[in-house]
Amino acid sequence: MKRLLDLAAGLYALVAYGFIYLPIAVLVLFSFQASRFPLPPFTGPSLRWYGEVLGDSKFTGAMLNSVVVGFVSSAAAVLLGFLAAYGCARMKGRFGSAVRALLIAPLSVSYLIIGMGLVVLFNWTGIPKSLLAVGIGHVVINLPLCFAILYSQMSDNIIRLEQAARDLGAREWQVLALVVAPVLWPALLASFVLSLTLSWDEFLIAFLLTRFETTLPVEIWTLLRSGLNPKANAIGSLVFGISILMVVLAELAIFGKGRKKS
Amino acid sequence: MSAPVVSIRNLSHAFGQLTVLHELSLDIKPGEYVVLLGPSGSGKTTLLSILGGFLEPSAGRVLIDGRDCTRMPPAKRPTTTVFQDYALFPHMSVGANVAFGLRMNGIAKAERVDLARGTLALVGLEQAFDKKPHQLSGGQRQRVALARALVMKPKLLLLDEPLGALDLGLRRQMQDELKAIQKRVGTAFVHVTHDQEEAMALADLLLVMQDGRIVDQGDPERVYTQPSSRFSATFMGENTLVDAEVVEVAGSTATVRTAFGTLKLDRPQARPGKAVLTVRPENMRLGTAHSGKVSFGDGTVAESVFQGSYRKAVVRTDSRQEIVLKLAVDQPISKGERVALHADPRHVGLLQE
Amino acid sequence: MTDFRINWRTLLLVGPAATFTVLFFLVPLAAMAAASFTAAGAFSLDNYRHFLTQPSYVQALVNSLEVTLVVTGISVVVAYPLAWVLAERVPERWQRAALMLTILPFWTSYVVRSYSWLLLLAERGVVNRALMATGLLDQPLQLANTRTATVIGFVHFFIMLLTLTIYANFRQLSPSYRKAAADLGASGFQTFVHVVLPLTLPGIMVGAFLAFVLAIGDYVTPQLLGGSNELLMPQLIIQQIGRRADLPLAAALSLILMVVISIAYLACARWLKLERT
Numbered sequence: 001m002k003r004l005l006d007l008a009a010g011l012y013a014l015v016a017y018g019f020i021y022l023p024i025a026v027l028v029l030f031s032f033q034a035s036r037f038p039l040p041p042f043t044g045p046s047l048r049w050y051g052e053v054l055g056d057s058k059f060t061g062a063m064l065n066s067v068v069v070g071f072v073s074s075a076a077a078v079l080l081g082f083l084a085a086y087g088c089a090r091m092k093g094r095f096g097s098a099v100r101a102l103l104i105a106p107l108s109v110s111y112l113i114i115g116m117g118l119v120v121l122f123n124w125t126g127i128p129k130s131l132l133a134v135g136i137g138h139v140v141i142n143l144p145l146c147f148a149i150l151y152s153q154m155s156d157n158i159i160r161l162e163q164a165a166r167d168l169g170a171r172e173w174q175v176l177a178l179v180v181a182p183v184l185w186p187a188l189l190a191s192f193v194l195s196l197t198l199s200w201d202e203f204l205i206a207f208l209l210t211r212f213e214t215t216l217p218v219e220i221w222t223l224l225r226s227g228l229n230p231k232a233n234a235i236g237s238l239v240f241g242i243s244i245l246m247v248v249l250a251e252l253a254i255f256g257k258g259r260k261k262s
Numbered sequence: 263m264s265a266p267v268v269s270i271r272n273l274s275h276a277f278g279q280l281t282v283l284h285e286l287s288l289d290i291k292p293g294e295y296v297v298l299l300g301p302s303g304s305g306k307t308t309l310l311s312i313l314g315g316f317l318e319p320s321a322g323r324v325l326i327d328g329r330d331c332t333r334m335p336p337a338k339r340p341t342t343t344v345f346q347d348y349a350l351f352p353h354m355s356v357g358a359n360v361a362f363g364l365r366m367n368g369i370a371k372a373e374r375v376d377l378a379r380g381t382l383a384l385v386g387l388e389q390a391f392d393k394k395p396h397q398l399s400g401g402q403r404q405r406v407a408l409a410r411a412l413v414m415k416p417k418l419l420l421l422d423e424p425l426g427a428l429d430l431g432l433r434r435q436m437q438d439e440l441k442a443i444q445k446r447v448g449t450a451f452v453h454v455t456h457d458q459e460e461a462m463a464l465a466d467l468l469l470v471m472q473d474g475r476i477v478d479q480g481d482p483e484r485v486y487t488q489p490s491s492r493f494s495a496t497f498m499g500e501n502t503l504v505d506a507e508v509v510e511v512a513g514s515t516a517t518v519r520t521a522f523g524t525l526k527l528d529r530p531q532a533r534p535g536k537a538v539l540t541v542r543p544e545n546m547r548l549g550t551a552h553s554g555k556v557s558f559g560d561g562t563v564a565e566s567v568f569q570g571s572y573r574k575a576v577v578r579t580d581s582r583q584e585i586v587l588k589l590a591v592d593q594p595i596s597k598g599e600r601v602a603l604h605a606d607p608r609h610v611g612l613l614q615e
Numbered sequence: 616m617t618d619f620r621i622n623w624r625t626l627l628l629v630g631p632a633a634t635f636t637v638l639f640f641l642v643p644l645a646a647m648a649a650a651s652f653t654a655a656g657a658f659s660l661d662n663y664r665h666f667l668t669q670p671s672y673v674q675a676l677v678n679s680l681e682v683t684l685v686v687t688g689i690s691v692v693v694a695y696p697l698a699w700v701l702a703e704r705v706p707e708r709w710q711r712a713a714l715m716l717t718i719l720p721f722w723t724s725y726v727v728r729s730y731s732w733l734l735l736l737a738e739r740g741v742v743n744r745a746l747m748a749t750g751l752l753d754q755p756l757q758l759a760n761t762r763t764a765t766v767i768g769f770v771h772f773f774i775m776l777l778t779l780t781i782y783a784n785f786r787q788l789s790p791s792y793r794k795a796a797a798d799l800g801a802s803g804f805q806t807f808v809h810v811v812l813p814l815t816l817p818g819i820m821v822g823a824f825l826a827f828v829l830a831i832g833d834y835v836t837p838q839l840l841g842g843s844n845e846l847l848m849p850q851l852i853i854q855q856i857g858r859r860a861d862l863p864l865a866a867a868l869s870l871i872l873m874v875v876i877s878i879a880y881l882a883c884a885r886w887l888k889l890e891r892t
Contacts, residue, residue: 012700020720023735023771039734039739084633099629109873110829112834112872113644116866117643117869119856124650139639203835239727243722336797347789351809353813362801363799363800414800
């Protein structure tokens with residue numbers, strides 16, 4: 001009976017994972033398509049489309065924009081979140097709870113609504129659609145996350161470290177930069193990477209707030225509006241590949257550090 | 263002489279390369295309160311898990327009520343366990359929790375509710391029937407866990423450090439209640455703890471475990487005053503150990519020679535050879551040994567410290583051994599004083615390993 | 616001196632983040648609310664009236680609700696057993712690998728993933744070709760540009776997401792519960808029905824709510840896969856900005872969507888609170 005259950009479980013998992021990986025497999029396979037359409041039959045393998053993508057300044061430009069927007073907005077989100085988390089940890093009582101609630105609020109609102117709100121605001125104040133606008137939008141969605149993560153790390157230990165540092169004569173900014181930040185570096189890094197990941201792949205807000213200079217997801221979207229195109233396969237596979245590479249590198253970095261310590 | 267309710271024969275268990283239980287054999291009488299005492303890593307929790315059916319032993323047999331239950335899963339075994347974290351189902355009421363086992367065994371609802379109420383009354387919580395576990399205090403939750411296990415009328419009730427999460431005052435109170443409940447229901451209990459006071463307060467049969475072996479077993483008072491292993495001598499509180507030699511055994515009398523003289527002790531189990539005499543601090547007395555008493559030589563008082571309910575004194579003997587005594591608070595004693603030490607032979611343990 | 620009162624230091628620390636949130640989150644929401652009540656520069660309920668009187672607009676909301684509920688339902692039903700298999704059946708040493716395997720697909724761009732489904736479901740796409748090759752079909756099915764395609768695209772994503780959240784829920788469950796149930800005589804099946812399932816239900820609820828909110832606000836999947844025959848709310852909203860440049864109407868529609876989400880949130884919160892007592 002147990003064997004039967006195990007067999008059924010295994011089969012179910014196989015089918016489910018098959019379903020999950022099916023589009024990805026098709027994506028990658030037809031990125032190597034030689035002919036014009038990313039549809040069967042497979043006429044590859046060919047690197048034609050990868051070449052076209054990497055040679056297309058629209059895409060390389062958009063990729064660069066995504067990176068810049070990602071890094072800058074994530075850095076801003078982490079910095080603001082860190083300062084706010086540190087400040088909130090020393091605020092008890094109702095005022096502290098109110099501030100915390102404010103900072104976490106955007107998490108419960110759909111990206112569409114956040115984006116729409118910014119569209120209305122920017123339209124009203126005459127701020128043009130641009131990468132800056134997208135950057136602001138991404139900070140809005142990532143700041144609550146960074147704050148939440150960093151606030152949860154502000155334990156009593158940190159307060160004691162701060163007291164010790166101050167007792168030894170450190171000034172406020174020194175306490176933050178030389179004591180608290182280094183101790184929290186894993187959480188800071190995690191928040192940054194999480195924000196970067198979310199920003200990199202974010203479409204809706206970028207779509208609403210840019211016109212000419214855009215990020216990669218929006219550029220891909222524009223391409224897709226004109227129908228099925230193996231270029232999209234190529235970009236998608238590239239993005240996938242780069243992401244996997246980064247994760248592998250991150251794992252090696254973390255485990256490498258671990259090994260060095262022991 | 264009634265048949266044992268639980269028999270363990272040559273039980274061994276290993277996790278990979280690490281042997282955690284070595285050839286244990288043990289009999290538990292019906293209605294007996296057994297306590298497994300030992301430090302962490304002694305194997306007491308492993309033994310409990312095997313008794314409960316959560317682990318299959320690498321070797322050996324477990325017989326419950328005459329039946330071989332070694333490979334029987336917990337559901338079919340006539341045992342129930344009170345877990346360390348109580349494991350009360352948070353989504354069910356207290357009454358539903360207690361009745362759960364009955365429900366799993368197909369008992370009808372009306373009867374279930376009756377039995378559950380009855381057992382809750384036994385632990386003093388009949389008014390908590392409709393409450394949820396999170397509404398109860400730690401001590402109350404502990405009693406619900408006990409009720410849930412008891413209502414199944416097991417042949418053996420297993421308790422895994424049940425009082426560990428409670429504070430001292432509550433722990434003492436719960437110990438009394440546990441003992442009283444056990445006497446009332448008459449079920450054999452096996453209780454795991456690392457707290458020696460708890461062990462001595464509760465046990466009919468005390469088992470001291472170390473490194474996967476039972477190193478001492480018996481009546482708590484006997485194990486305490488006359489430990490039969492070096493480990494149990496020192497694990498359960500301070501003890502004075504004096505090297506000795508059994509020179510002769512005649513019938514039940516052993517002639518023992520120490521640095522302070524020769525004495526005769528009534529020890530049927532003694533055999534010639536090296537030995538260690540043990541005396542607990544509260545049993546060591548000041549003064550020269552007179553008729554029938556055992557001398558422990560002379561020495562100088564090195565320390566005399568007020569400890570609240572007793573006075574702790576440390577005497578450095580002429581043979582350069584430090585002996586700890588627990589004296590009455592107002593015992594006149596001062597540092598540097600020369601004293602003689604002795605003890606009643608009934609309080610002297612003879613250790614031969 | 617570390618004191619826990621509000622002083623200029625803490626305000627300086629918290630100030631930037633709080634100001635930013637107010638400026639770029641609260642103010643936009645207020646501006647959007649204000650805009651929704653304007654038409655031709657003056658206060659007006661026209662936008663809301665417009666919504667209620669246009670059958671196609673109301674239909675868009677209905678479509679959104681239908682699709683989202685169906686997607687949430689299917690995703691939960693498929694993800695729960697998968698999460699169970701991962702948590703209970705996969706041996707401990709393979710847990711991390713299995714988890715990695717589940718997370719990996721998230722690394723493809725969301726836009727591209729939806730596009731991949733378009734590839735699969737196109738008239739000359741893999742699915743149709745396969746079905747025709749095995750003789751089950753003579754003619755290709757119209758799969759792309761339908762509600763079915765939208766549902767498939769959504770379900771694909773949410774199965775991945777919900778498997779992870781429900782899996783985390785399973786792992787958090789104390790092993791003592793299962794031991795206690797077994798100890799009291801419950802079979803594996805009984806333990807699952809009476810203990811595991813009820814205790815993982817709150818986690819399912821939270822996951823389902825998450826799926827609901829994310830799905831109902833999504834523009835990419837319905838736009839790419841659903842075609843223009845049927846519009847969902849996000850598509851309707853974006854439509855107002857694009858061609859018609861009617862921000863106030865878009866704002867009103869967004870607010871309506873927000874209200875729907877809030878209702879779902881309150882219902883969920885209420886249910887979770889009831890679960891507790």
